[in-house]
Structure formats: structure tokens, C-alpha cells
């Protein structure tokens with residue numbers, strides 16, 4: 001999505017991929033499913049049948065505890081966010097594999113469910129508080145869903161009108177700016193001053209998100225959801241030592257996209273018909289487009305040949321253009337079920353996740369274009385001043401030498 005003018009050199013960074021294996025859940029146990037996924041002890045490696053895959057991290061089962069996902073995968077992204085980089089966490093996997101659970105998208109604010117989003121919110125406000133002595137912050141959130149190939153604003157509240165009586169929602173248009181960044185026309189960007197306020201927007205948006213019951217998940221997300229936290233930071237310190245640093249007028253604008261995708265599904269297994277079936281077709285179409293983008297970006301041969309990346313094939317891939325192969329530091333969390341009945345889908349998820357590790361992003365610090373220009377002019381001015389000083393001291397030294405030589409010749 002949108003990025004400001006870029007003043008610094010891009011950092012080439014591969015997409016980090018973690019796998020989260022959830023435990024067998026009651027419906028699977030009732031059906032007598034067995035665990036078919038093995039995690040190699042002490043290694044970020046997953047084995048399923050004859051297939052072995054290696055990732056940056058593996059959580060759950062006999063891998064690291066899932067409670068470490070935040071600390072190891074997400075906390076470093078928050079550090080980058082405060083340095084001015086765009087960041088993304090993307091949860092991917094088949095329906096019922098634990099994406100919403102892992103992301104904490106359904107966090108209601110009552111208790112900390114340990115999901116990623118609640119911890120991100122808490123950490124951002126802790127960090128901003130610690131820096132408020134010399135930095136001003138403007139923090140905003142937006143929350144959108146892609147439902148049946150249309151983008152909807154989940155924070156565009158129709159008021160107290162009951163859902164059934166509410167007017168039909170109007171989709172948001174995707175726009176591309178002159179520098180190629182993607183924006184959403186008229187999306188609500190709510191300013192928030194506390195973690196609680198932010199959590200309220202998340203809870204309100206989650207309630208509006210399209211969910212439905214299928215045979216595979218009683219609370220299945222029927223849309224792709226993107227919760228975005230935007231941070232604008234401006235240094236306010238006026239102490240003499242700070243004044244001399246070149247960053248004193250910096251305004252950094254960075255975005256954290258937290259993406260909870262709808263899961264891939266098979267109509268036969270979800271038992272979907274009618275509306276649910278149509279939703280499932282749209283979900284799978286968006287995920288297929290995402291798979292093609294990952295494939296084009298993650299296949300080294302295709303990348304070297306400069307293969308076309310089909311971002312425009314779906315709204316999902318257009319909105320994730322920066323997160324995959326663009327201006328963002330990105331972590332993908334592939335969620336899998338260990339049940340033998342899901343083995344085929346699990347192998348598919350693991351294959352995609354493995355390919356995503358080869359994606360190279362180009363993250364840059366996002367500076368406000370005016371301040372970035374000002375900073376460039378200031379450093380040019382400083383360079384010219386030092387050149388001028390140097391040439392002055394050079395001619396003064398020459399004069400001194402001439403005087404010294406003249407004095408010497410006079411004295412001999």
C-alpha cells in the first residue's frame with residue numbers, strides 16, 4: 001500500500017517464513033484423525049510423509065512454543081516500523097488451520113488471548129510512550145476486508161442500525177499513485193491515542209467482517225482482512241546536541257499491515273453450497289492469484305528471467321504488492337493442521353510457504369517527501385560550507401607560505 005517518498009537506499013530483505021502447527025482440535029479428535037506432521041527436534045524443519053521442508057522458524061507440535069512467535073518474528077518488525085520501514089505479517093493456510101487464532105484478529109479487548117495483533121498494539125504504545133520526550137506521534141488504524149473480490153471498509157460504521165437493516169455497503173476503489181504505490185480511496189483512517197482505543201476499532205471491525213459456518217470451521221472467515229497501523233513520527237527535541245544531527249526535521253511515515261487471509265477450501269469438504277460455495281470460489285480465486293505471485297517472485301529461475309508478476313490478477317495481490325516483492329519487511333506465518341485428513345492441503349501450504357522464502361523485498365525508510373528534500377538540501381549546504389572552508393584555509397595557508405618564503409629571502 002501507499003509509501004511516502006523514499007530518501008534512503010533500499011534494504012534487500014527476503015520474506016521470513018514461520019510455520020505454526022496447531023494441535024489436533026476436538027472435531028478432528030472426534031473423527032479419529034491422527035497427527036501426521038513431525039517437527040525435527042531443534043531444527044526449523046517439518047516432515048510430512050516423504051516431504052521435508054525447512055523454514056526460518058517452526059512453532060507448535062514438538063517445535064518452539066507458539067508463544068515465541070511474537071518475540072522472534074514480530075517484535076523485530078516493530079523495531080523496523082519505528083525506524084520508518086513498512087512491515088507486514090501475513091497468515092496463510094487452509095480453512096480451520098488457525099490463522100485467526102494466531103493473528104488474534106478476533107481480540108475483543110477483554111483478555112489477552114496471546115494472538116499477534118493484541119501484542120503488536122501493546123508494544124507500539126509502550127514504545128511510543130518511551131519516546132514521547134523527543135518524538136511526536138500520530139497513530140492511525142484502518143481495517144478492510146476483501147469479500148467476493150470487492151474491498152470494504154470495516155471501520156465505516158453505519159451507526160446503530162442493525163446489520164440486516166443497514167444499507168448495502170459500498171466497495172472502496174483501489175487507486176495507484178504516480179509513483180506506483182497503492183492507496184484506497186476514502187478508507188477510514190481513525191486516529192488513536194491508546195491501545196484500548198485501537199483495540200476498540202479492531203473489535204468493531206472484526207464484528208463487521210464476513211464470517212460463516214462450514215463443515216471445516218464453525219466460525220470461518222469468508223474474507224481476507226487487513227488491519228493496518230500507520231505511524232507518523234516527528235522529532236521534537238530542540239537540545240543543542242540534537243540540533244546538530246541531520247535527522248532533526250525527519251518525519252517518518254510507516255505502516256504495519258496485519259493480514260488474516262481467508263483459508264483455502266474444497267467445497268466437498270466444507271460442505272459449501274449456495275452462498276458459501278460462491279464465497280469459497282472467490283476465496284480460492286484470490287488465493288490462486290496470491291500463489292501465482294508467490295510463484296513468480298519466489299522461483300529463482302523465473303525471477304532471473306524477469307518473469308511478469310501478476311499483481312493485477314486480484315484485489316488481494318494488488319493490495320499486497322508492497323508486502324511481497326516491494327517496499328516492506330515481511331513475515332509470513334503458514335498455519336497448518338496436523339490431522340492426517342488434511343495432509344494434502346497441508347503439503348500445499350508448506351510448498352507455497354517454502355517458495356515464499358525466496359522472495360526478495362526492497363524496504364526503504366519512508367520519509368515525508370518535503371522533509372526528505374529539506375534534508376537533502378541541508379546536507380548539500382553542509383558539504384558546500386566545508387568545501388568553502390577548505391578552500392579558504394587552503395588559500396590562507398598558501399599566503400602564509402609565501403610570507404614565510406619572502407621573510408626568509410629578506411633575512412638572507
Ligand SMILES: Nc1ncnc2c1ncn2[C@@H]1O[C@H](COP(=O)(O)OP(=O)(O)OP(=O)(O)O)[C@@H](O)[C@H]1O
Pocket residue numbers: 021022023025066093094095096097098099100101102217219220221222261262263264335
Ligand atoms: N494453536 C491453537 N491451539 C488451540 N486451538 C486452536 C489453535 N489454533 C486454532 N485453534 C482452533 O481451531 C479452530 C480454527 O481456527 P481459526 O478460526 O483460527 O482458523 P482459520 O485458519 O482462521 O480458519 P478460516 O480460514 O476458516 O477462517 C478454532 O476453533 C480455534 O480455536
